[in-house]
Amino acid sequence: MQKKICLLGTFAVGKSSLTERFVKSIFSERYHTTVGVRIHKRTVELESGAIDLIVWDLAGEDEFVSLRTDYLRGAGGYILVADGTRRETLHGAFEMHKSATRVLGDVPFVLMVNKSDRHEEWAIQEADLGGLAAQGWTVLRTSAKTGEGVSDGFIGLARAMVRGEHHGVAPRGY
Amino acid sequence: MPTQSREGRQAGADSRFADALRPLVETALQRSLHEEPEFWAHQLCPFLLPAVRKAVAAAIHDMVEVLDQVLENSLSSRMWRWRYEAWRTGKPLGEIVLLHTLVYRVEQVLLVHRASGLLLASASAPGITTADSDLVSAMLTAIQEFVRDSFHLEQDDAIRQIHTGDFSLWVEPGPLACIAAAVRGTAPVEFRQVLRAATDLIHDEMGAELRDFQGDSQAIEARALPILEGCLQSRWQPRRSGGFWRVWVLLGLAVGALILWSGIAVWHAIEWHRALAALEATPGITVTGTAQEHGHYVLEGLRDPMSASAENVLARNGISPREVEVHFQPFLSLDPRIVMVRVRAALDAPDTVAIAVDHRTVRCSGAASHAWILQARQASPKLAMLGIDQLITDQVEDRDLQGLRSAIEGVRILFDQGSGIIGPAQAGPVKAVVPKLRQWIEDAIAIGRTPRLAIVGHADRTGSDIANAYLSNQRGRHVRDALVAAGIPSGVLTATGEGAGEGGEESAGVVSALHRNVVFRCSTSAESAAGERR
Numbered sequence: 001m002q003k004k005i006c007l008l009g010t011f012a013v014g015k016s017s018l019t020e021r022f023v024k025s026i027f028s029e030r031y032h033t034t035v036g037v038r039i040h041k042r043t044v045e046l047e048s049g050a051i052d053l054i055v056w057d058l059a060g061e062d063e064f065v066s067l068r069t070d071y072l073r074g075a076g077g078y079i080l081v082a083d084g085t086r087r088e089t090l091h092g093a094f095e096m097h098k099s100a101t102r103v104l105g106d107v108p109f110v111l112m113v114n115k116s117d118r119h120e121e122w123a124i125q126e127a128d129l130g131g132l133a134a135q136g137w138t139v140l141r142t143s144a145k146t147g148e149g150v151s152d153g154f155i156g157l158a159r160a161m162v163r164g165e166h167h168g169v170a171p172r173g174y
Numbered sequence: 175m176p177t178q179s180r181e182g183r184q185a186g187a188d189s190r191f192a193d194a195l196r197p198l199v200e201t202a203l204q205r206s207l208h209e210e211p212e213f214w215a216h217q218l219c220p221f222l223l224p225a226v227r228k229a230v231a232a233a234i235h236d237m238v239e240v241l242d243q244v245l246e247n248s249l250s251s252r253m254w255r256w257r258y259e260a261w262r263t264g265k266p267l268g269e270i271v272l273l274h275t276l277v278y279r280v281e282q283v284l285l286v287h288r289a290s291g292l293l294l295a296s297a298s299a300p301g302i303t304t305a306d307s308d309l310v311s312a313m314l315t316a317i318q319e320f321v322r323d324s325f326h327l328e329q330d331d332a333i334r335q336i337h338t339g340d341f342s343l344w345v346e347p348g349p350l351a352c353i354a355a356a357v358r359g360t361a362p363v364e365f366r367q368v369l370r371a372a373t374d375l376i377h378d379e380m381g382a383e384l385r386d387f388q389g390d391s392q393a394i395e396a397r398a399l400p401i402l403e404g405c406l407q408s409r410w411q412p413r414r415s416g417g418f419w420r421v422w423v424l425l426g427l428a429v430g431a432l433i434l435w436s437g438i439a440v441w442h443a444i445e446w447h448r449a450l451a452a453l454e455a456t457p458g459i460t461v462t463g464t465a466q467e468h469g470h471y472v473l474e475g476l477r478d479p480m481s482a483s484a485e486n487v488l489a490r491n492g493i494s495p496r497e498v499e500v501h502f503q504p505f506l507s508l509d510p511r512i513v514m515v516r517v518r519a520a521l522d523a524p525d526t527v528a529i530a531v532d533h534r535t536v537r538c539s540g541a542a543s544h545a546w547i548l549q550a551r552q553a554s555p556k557l558a559m560l561g562i563d564q565l566i567t568d569q570v571e572d573r574d575l576q577g578l579r580s581a582i583e584g585v586r587i588l589f590d591q592g593s594g595i596i597g598p599a600q601a602g603p604v605k606a607v608v609p610k611l612r613q614w615i616e617d618a619i620a621i622g623r624t625p626r627l628a629i630v631g632h633a634d635r636t637g638s639d640i641a642n643a644y645l646s647n648q649r650g651r652h653v654r655d656a657l658v659a660a661g662i663p664s665g666v667l668t669a670t671g672e673g674a675g676e677g678g679e680e681s682a683g684v685v686s687a688l689h690r691n692v693v694f695r696c697s698t699s700a701e702s703a704a705g706e707r708r
Contacts, residue, residue: 002308002387004290031313035320039312039461054292054312068320074290076389161389 002052003161004074008067008100010080011060013116017144018081019057024149036068044151044158051158060134067096069103076161077108079153084113084141087123108154108160109138116141117148238421245420263396273340278359279408284311285376285398286352287387289626291315294351294387295395297402314345314354348373350384355405361396365407372401440576446471449491456487457511459502471498478507513560520556522549527570544574547621568700572621578614579600579696582607582627587653590635594648596656604653608660614696617668627662629654630693631671634686639673647671653692 023040031038040055045166058071072078078100080093093111100109111132113124129139131136138156142149207214233544256274260267272279281302285294293311298304332352336343344355346369350453353373357365376398377384383394451474454461458481463474471493477484478698484502485495507513510531517536520528527540536557547567587603589595596604611627618625631650633642650669658664674689 001390002292004292004312035313035316037316037320039309039316041306041309053309054290054308056291056312056316068319068323070323071316073319074287074292076290 001162002054003050003076003158004054004056005157005161006072006075006078006100007055007057007081008078008093008096009060009083010089010096013060013081013083013086013089014091014093015057015060015081018112018142018150019115019149021054021144022154023053023055037071042154044155046155046159046162048162051162053154053158067099069099072100072103075100075104075107077157078104079157080109080111082111082124083113084122084124085118090124090128104165108157108170111137111139111147112142112153113139113143114142117143117145179249192547238418241419241424242421245424251330272358276359277409277411278357278361278365280355280357280361280365282307282356282408283402283405284314284354284356285394285402286311286315286354287391288315288347288350288352290387292386292389292391294391295398295402297406299406299408300567302390305479311354314343318345338359344369346370346373347500348377350377350381353402353405361407362409368405368407368617372405375401388432405427445492449488449493451569452491453484453487456484457481457509458482458507459484459487460505467499470496473498474501475503476505477502478509478512479504480512480519481507508561513562516560517557517562520560521553522546531562534561535566536562536564537566537569541571541573544572544617544621547572551621567621570643572617572623575614575617575621578610580609580615582614582694582696585694586688587593587692589649589692591634591687591690594631594645594652596652600653601656604656605660608657608662611657611662611694615663618698623700625666626697626699627667628661628695628697629657629667629669630695631669632689632691632693633671633674634689635674636686643671645671646673649690649692 006014007019009103019038019040033174036059038057040057042053042055043050044053056071056075063084080097082093090113097109100107113129115122116153129141133139140156141150142153144150180494182674187707199385253271256270257267259265260270263270279299282296282298282304284296284307286292287294291312296304296307296311304310321327321333322329322331330347332345332347334345334347336345340359342357342361344357344361344365346353346355346366351373353369353376355365355369380394380397387394450461450464453459458478459475460477461473461475465472465474473484485498485501488498489495514529514531514536517523517531521527521529521538521539522530524542524546527538527542527546530537542550547570550567550570554565585603585607587600589600590597615625615627629650631646631648631653633646633649635642637645647670650671654664654667654669657667
């Protein structure tokens with residue numbers, strides 16, 4: 001079983017750090033700046049068997065680069081990444097969520113709020129995240145540095161995709 | 175394109191029809207074969223036998239061709255050039271050969287789900303290692319999207335070919351999945367039709383599965399794999415036909431080597447048998463067994479310690495001692511030649527003595543000292559141990575005895591004219607010769623000879639023959655009497671007179687005086703052989 005998932009987030013939210021540490025890749029960082037996407041692979045073990053996640057790591061969107069929504073086609077789910085120390089990245093995640101919903105419809109996704117190891121510097125309030133959770137979002141506090149929450153994010157999204165569940169279904173262990 | 179699609183659909187329909195008929199046909203054939211095997215054997219024989227012959231001939235041809243190719247790869251100058259190129263460029267030899275001989279080869283074929291970019295199935299040429307195909311599949315899709323987005327192309331437009339160096343990627347898109355083929359070299363344009371037919375066939379046969387694809391590609395992969403493998407085509411530069419001359423050269427060399435080896439083996443066997451014959455002819459050596467173990471010979475037998483060394487005999491006949499392992503037990507040989515050697519050693523015979531062995535008798539000849547002859551005559555017990563009953567030394571000249579004889583025969587007792595009387599002038603020489611005579615007689619008897627001393631008187635020619643005969647006889651008798659009186663046994667002595675028989679023409683009175691003499695002539699004769707028996 002294999003599933004395509006996309007990794008979305010604005011510029012410098014730590015997507016590359018997440019992928020460098022937790023997925024397998026054969027393509028260099030240069031693909032981000034040329035083609036606008038890097039492809040990675042992460043195999044997760046679920047109760048139903050192993051599932052290969054083909055991770056499309058889309059280049060971060062900023063004022064100069066817009067999201068190539070064509071890359072979203074065929075994805076079974078996606079991961080939104082925000083930087084906890086920069087509040088505007090959460091807004092970027094919202095915008096990307098809208099774009100993804102337009103292309104993919106209602107598919108499973110998770111929000112990873114990165115840099116949990118620097119929690120004291122966070123600009124995103126717990127209340128903001130609580131509000132999102134109340135809306136059915138699956139929100140994870142992650143750290144590329146310590147690995148906190150990253151595996152849970154991938155496994156939870158994989159499990160949700162296999163079950164055919166949509167957002168709002170929290171991965172086990174949350 | 176529509177024509178190709180129709181062809182693909184037709185092929186799909188045919189395939190389904192064949193699948194439906196297969197169980198029925200198989201059952202009918204199995205039943206007929208079971209019930210009428212002879213009928214089928216008769217029907218099939220005319221086809222099978224030529225086919226078997228052809229297959230055997232083809233197998234032999236293939237074997238020769240493979241051998242020729244191996245030889246060419248090992249020996250040809252072209253291959254050595256490629257080896258040098260590989261060494262110079264640091265590339266593997268296989269890659270260099272591939273570059274020089276390959277027209278094209280499809281190294282990998284991927285079946286990619288168009289919507290998600292997920293890999294549905296893949297096939298690779300033998301020996302090709304590929305990166306993660308699922309990542310390549312996704313990246314290929316991303317690039318397709320990138321190109322479409324960058325150049326504002328329609329959704330159905332797709333990259334169909336990418337070239338880089340001698341490598342190209344052929345993409346054949348279908349509505350739901352596309353086939354991507356990685357090609358090294360230059361594939362012919364017809365290859366596009368192959369890919370198109372494969373894509374159509376996959377869509378015809380697996381359309382529903384492709385539409386409902388949710389990430390589980392197992393079912394699609396199993397059915398699509400044979401189709402993808404059909405796309406793994408390749409073409410190589412035809413080999414230059416040389417009539418398999420390398421094979422013939424190799425066979426010739428092999429036959430030559432075999433002949434050479436056989437010749438050497440035969441020559442060596444002849445040499446070995448010749449050496450063995452020489453060894454068996456060597457006195458005192460008896461070969462009881464030969465064997466060949468681990469490339470060297472093993473000899474077993476008996477050897478008299480007095481015989482020649484077996485290793486030396488073999489070496490003289492061209493067999494190195496390193497080639498032979500000799501296991502000889504010691505024994506006493508009765509071969510006359512060995513007995514002779516042993517007797518010579520026992521007697522400590524000098525080189526001047528020759529020894530001949532005849533059965534149990536040893537005959538010595540030549541010359542030796544008186545002491546050696548005496549010692550030899552005392553060696554009977556020693557010889558008896560060697561199986562010798564009789565030793566004959568009659569023919570050995572006693573050098574010491576010969577010396578005494580010469581001294582005695584050199585004595586000349588002179589007389590006055592007309593006198594046969596032993597006066598003071600004669601008594602002196604007679605007395606002087608007595609010890610020599612006694613010694614000579616004793617020594618002769620000691621070695622088994624019988625001594626005879628002839629005392630011969632002479633006269634000069636001044637008188638008549640009758641007077642001279644009388645006078646010479648008288649002189650001889652008087653000397654004999656004098657010797658007998660001195661103790662010489664009379665039985666050994668004989669006295670005669672020869673008148674004026676000795677000497678030449680008388681030219682001076684001194685000469686005539688020398689002719690009035692008595693001289694001695696010594697002789698010995700062997701005693702009866704029985705005297706020397708033990």
